[in-house]
Amino acid sequence: MAVVELPFPPGAYGVVVVGSGPAGLQAAYELRRRGVDHAVLSADEAPGGMFRTLPIFERLISWTKPEAPYAHGSREYELYDHNSLVADEERCQACMASLMDRTYDVPSRAEMEAGLARFAELAGLRVRYGCRWEATRNDGEGFVLETSDGEYRCRAVVFAVGVTTPWTAPIPGLEHAAHYVDVRRADEYDGRSVFIVGKRNSAFEVANSLLPWARRIVLASPRAIRTDVLGHSPLRTRYLQPLDEHVRGGFGTSIVDASVERIERNADGFRVHTRGTSWDGPLVFDCDDVIAATGFRAPLQDLTRLGVTTVADERIPAQTAFWESVSVPGIYFAGNATLGSPGLRKQGLSSNSGSVNGFRYNARVLVRHLAEKHFDVAPPRPLVEPDQLVSFLLRELATAPELWIQKGYLCRIVNLAADGLRDDGILPLQIFVDEPGPDACAIAVEMAADGTIYPAVYLRARNRVAEHPLSPHPLHDYETEEHRRALSELVDPLLGST
Template identity: 30%
Template structure:
């Protein structure tokens, strides 16, 4: 049975940030990634997706992302950056390795995969949320898709499409579909745009100082969204069951949940679906650490710029334990 001081589950941005600090601390570690290629979930996003920040404010620890000529980087630019980051720091990623579950024995934690079992003194779970989309249980005659299923507008040309969701994904996808489909954008309440000068760097600063950005709004006005909004064409309407039923396709931009199924054998999840943490360390299993799942595992920790501080703090705690 192979063993490592630390097994990191997930080779996306959170896993790479953790590996950076583990490498710097000289701690033996391995990263197990289910994807066949680098980049985490970024290669699976829609073609027109843009980050909320320019490249210099969208970087992992140690090495800045290269500038993007048009301001806000595309998803492919992020994939290229994460691929190069992995090579630059010689991060020990094994892929594709699917982690099935994490359990315990008398010596530590056991990470069971489709390619054998690893023994670990500590486990960093960095699987994110993309793999667990929230899909409303609604019966409709047309196609139903989620953000994760959307690649671009071409397949919806000339069709009646309803985009549901008042967050960034809903606004960006609705703007993307506008020139191609007979679009209806539905939100539970009127869209709340953040001030146009707000970007991801400002959001990170506010989140780390004040613990949340909800008062500012829900949507960052990236250029495509701003243009569609200012043209008067990107207009949200209230939820309407009749319009939903008449649509050729409904795109649910309704968010995600933490992908924690592999941790089920540890029996740590509370009624709200989360695991109680002290920082990023599981309260009832201090050898388990959760990095990059959102505000409950650190301010802005599900973002490129925000995951670094929580990854650093996590590794410092692991290093102290191993010492």
């Protein structure tokens, strides 16, 4: 039998990427595209990451429309395809659409896993599968990763390991409950009363799947569901049916704003003691099963001992705007762990960094930054003709998927350089607002507290930044004469300096 030689043997590399899920594959693609020496390691036997096992009930919450107003492979089509990774080569683009059976515009887990495998194959990405990251140390010159295959040395490391380790809230008795990852088949809850601790997407995924089977379902957590936020969120595909049953007064499904004080196990099942948060008083629930849909944490292993600080109940690494550890320079994160870099959170709006559609762009920007900072690989910064600036910016506001998917988080920047206007590309809005730089213009798509989407323009002059919201449009058409006049007036001072 022929021996298959694995890529990336132990040794020294510029960058090591740990993980072969969507973020690891996107980072690997970007590193190769920029010519940065790297290795990609994965404990799994094939690409897919968390989508090899999750979500439990196998239906995602982010859409891919096989048919859309724009052609597959176009940049604009990414607005309608939230699950494919992004690439420059046409053969690697829009991998998901052709794999979907079209029973729903939200792919199944198996379809998502197949889409990632196809991207890896078409892009020719090499991964050392079956190589488990075990420990990390800093030797003064860089990082040393101890793995099941040997030691890897690198100047920078990108951990694309997801937020996949089950996390349980410190509630007495909750250790007796099944965590979300241990939920049984839906039909095994036939006729049972189920209490779910949590009211986020995994809790509602379980509730939605158990509706045809369980005789009673209760979901409880201290915070109330904000239906105004939910209405603009992709999570509504999971939330709406259980929420609808509750709102209509269906006594089979209850959504309770309450803190869970303790859980007692008895001969008949469980007794759950709660106390109201949006109302005053205790409630006690007797049930057959308790499910802890309390979320996950990043599998950081020994990184905290290395000095990596965390946020969100120590579940996610704290990161800079470029997704680098705030406490250990040279350690970066990709994937849904990039929620540890929250951005400006204008109007309280969170980023889409917890989903593929958002963190695929984070990975592109991360690698661009890493390549320039650590390896002097500068990105292209093409000239923008002054008479084309307004049209260029308006077109980006109308169709750029990075700006629309990562609203108020990513922006497009045009700098005033010595030789004219330079397109600095897509970067975190926080960088433009918080850090000094040349006179420049940045644009972003943002959302007001009432859900209104509008374009925003930021102007930096002598390191003072001013924000200018433009008018919304019912069809989000920002290439109107009104928008052209407004933007022209704003950028005139910048153009006057060219």
